[in-house]
Amino acid sequence: MPTPTLDARLEAVLELISTDVHADIGSDHARLPVRLIREGRASRCIAVEINPGPLEQARRSVVRSRLEAQIEIREGNGFAPLLPGEVDSASLCGMGAHTIRGILERAGERLPPVLPAALIVQPNDSALLLRLWARGAGYHVRTERLIAGYWPYPVLRLARANGADPAYEGVPLDAALKYGPLLLRAGGEVISRQIEADIVRLSKVAAPGRESWHELATAKTALAVLGDRIK
Template sequence: MELSKRLNMIASFVTDGCCAADIGTDHGYIPIYLVQQGISPRAFAMDINKGPLERAKQHIEEMGLQDRIVCLLSDGLNQLPEKDVDSVIIAGMGGDLIVKILDQDQDKLKEVRELIVSPQSHPERVRRWLHDHNFRILEEDMIQEEGKYYIAIRAVHGRESYEKECFYCFGKQLIMDCSPVLLEYLDKEYRKYEKIRKTLQNGTKEHIRKRREEVEQRLDDIKEALGYYEM
């Protein structure tokens, strides 16, 4: 099976030999790919909704992998067979939902070797959750596909914290590695927020003043991240 750039980025973070569980699996493409490529000996395709899980099951059976990929109806990590899983993948959803899923069943992660997350919004909240719950970030990647930017984060158990807000917003590893995709994203974000700032600069109402402060903070974080590209 050939994956999209986004799904391939996520799958590439799974360590060889690890049994993986894909939370919110939708079509089951990642578990199928991991087993087909010999990366994972077995995998679990998990989803809260019956429809997507049935689609995943159908695709798995079409590939003849029903003996190696188990489909589980599960609200987040609720049904995770933690003693049989090394890698947990949570992708294709916003950062707030990822944090909610992790919060609901964080005890399920005690035996897990690695956690791979790909938030489509608010990545800073996911990075903070990882640090607040004794995970350290080993790897990050960022791609652009069909006009959208996607990130993937691989974390393992351990203590870590970032000293700068821009590292939480945009990813310390991506910044320190001077990721060209991140640079492109930062340039676009700066232009976008600079336009917003100009529309707010003469407003005196409380909600406008508050929004202006948020926008100026975002611009400061972007400028700080861009500073690493000039070193």
């Protein structure tokens, strides 16, 4: 079977995974696990899928790839089909941040347990909720990317670590949580366009006392951070 192609956001996820046993939660057709094994980025994968159609597609994909010995397909919701301590890292891609956060909150002791256990998350909307979860759950932001597509797709690599997350040092917290501390440090066209578009959109509706007023202020702060990086 030819090596499956991935879109730009999943290619970015792929590049952030290097592990022994990896779980892909909500794996859809299991293209990511197949690529992980084919490229030697993982020695074994567990693909978890709850929806019957994609679940069957994932099983067929693994059989066609002749990777049954290295990729196991499990039916279930989130981390529920995994045993505590069974995986070293996990990915959650292509879902809303609220859904991903709920899966992580319910995972409990099934989350990858060993320092520096890694989570690679790719929400289809703002990663704000996931950054907030990470700060409260003992994960640091190690890598952030913003992939241009139908809309900008954030990709984060989170790692278990002790103490305060150094990624946030020297960056205004509200702006960092909304747009990403490492993305603001790095700058670039995609993050600049996102912030500028937010300012245009929010300027039409923002008024004192509304949440949109605070969001507009946060966007302007983020744009100022990018401007300081360019100077």
